[in-house]
Amino acid sequence: MYKQLAITAITLLLTITSQTPSLAGRVLDKIRQTGVITAGARKDAIPFGYVNEKGQWVGYSLDILELIRQQTEKQLGKPIKLQLVEVTPENRFAKIKDQSIDIECGSTTVTWARDKEVDFSVSYFASGTQLLVKKGSNLGTIESLAGMKIGVIPNTTNERAIKLQQPAAQLVTVKDRFEGLQKLEKGEIDGFASDGIVLQGLKRTVKNGNSLEIVPEYPYMYESYACVIPQDESQWRDLVNYSLVQYMEGIVSDQMSSVAIYERWFGQNGKVPYSRDTINSYFQGIIDSYEWIPLINY
Numbered sequence: 001m002y003k004q005l006a007i008t009a010i011t012l013l014l015t016i017t018s019q020t021p022s023l024a025g026r027v028l029d030k031i032r033q034t035g036v037i038t039a040g041a042r043k044d045a046i047p048f049g050y051v052n053e054k055g056q057w058v059g060y061s062l063d064i065l066e067l068i069r070q071q072t073e074k075q076l077g078k079p080i081k082l083q084l085v086e087v088t089p090e091n092r093f094a095k096i097k098d099q100s101i102d103i104e105c106g107s108t109t110v111t112w113a114r115d116k117e118v119d120f121s122v123s124y125f126a127s128g129t130q131l132l133v134k135k136g137s138n139l140g141t142i143e144s145l146a147g148m149k150i151g152v153i154p155n156t157t158n159e160r161a162i163k164l165q166q167p168a169a170q171l172v173t174v175k176d177r178f179e180g181l182q183k184l185e186k187g188e189i190d191g192f193a194s195d196g197i198v199l200q201g202l203k204r205t206v207k208n209g210n211s212l213e214i215v216p217e218y219p220y221m222y223e224s225y226a227c228v229i230p231q232d233e234s235q236w237r238d239l240v241n242y243s244l245v246q247y248m249e250g251i252v253s254d255q256m257s258s259v260a261i262y263e264r265w266f267g268q269n270g271k272v273p274y275s276r277d278t279i280n281s282y283f284q285g286i287i288d289s290y291e292w293i294p295l296i297n298y
């Protein structure tokens with residue numbers, strides 16, 4: 001029940017923050033002139049954006065960006081390329097604000113504070129702050145974190161969640177998730193805080209992954225992932241939202257092209273399995289706030 005209420009709350013938040021009126025269209029004009037969407041993505045966020053064993057930059061968020069590219073190409077009536085730029089928690093919003101990138105779809109969560117500086121699309125996934133710890137650590141409860149060294153990436157909602165939930169925890173900053181994992185394995189920290197779904201992907205990169213576990217069962221704080229775009233760009237935001245809602249409609253109605261993307265990353269044989277029933281409920285809540293897109297346009 002608690003989990004369902006949390007999902008409903010996140011859905012309402014995304015509906016509100018994604019519908020701010022504006023008439024500006026400079027991003028689409030730029031894309032029309034250059035034929036390029038410059039997009040930010042992460043390389044340390046398995047399965048959303050990372051470098052695979054073949055040295056290729058892949059991930060769920062990159063597939064989402066490709067759907068946006070396809071819709072942009074269709075709407076503008078000309079070939080459009082996708083140019084990827086690596087972003088970090090420290091520079092992703094700055095790159096949006098100074099127009100270095102047109103959009104960022106990494107594993108960025110929506111907050112009211114961030115919404116004052118940038119705009120967000122509708123959400124395309126939900127997770128929450130949890131800890132990666134060594135098995136048998138007896139960590140997980142809020143009380144158990146007091147005095148413990150917890151790794152966090154600066155300027156993230158994960159850092160904020162731990163600060164709010166347990167001010168007595170000793171926060172140790174790391175530059176990215178891979179450094180957080182490394183410090184945990186060396187015993188330099190007692191736990192590493194990040195989004196639960198990403199921690200699952202990170203855990204799978206370790207040969208002795210069974211020696212690690214993710215706690216607690218339910219996140220300290222629920223969060224929703226969305227694409228970040230410049231403020232007051234309603235035409236661009238509408239195009240991005242159309243692409244995402246169309247994709248989500250494909251998931252809930254079992255359309256092969258959408259399901260194939262989801263299953264690649266979160267299916268039973270995907271990178272990080274995640275229940276279709278759970279994500280269907282989340283997507284349906286978002287879809288219900290928009291007009292249904294006829295499948296003939298899919």
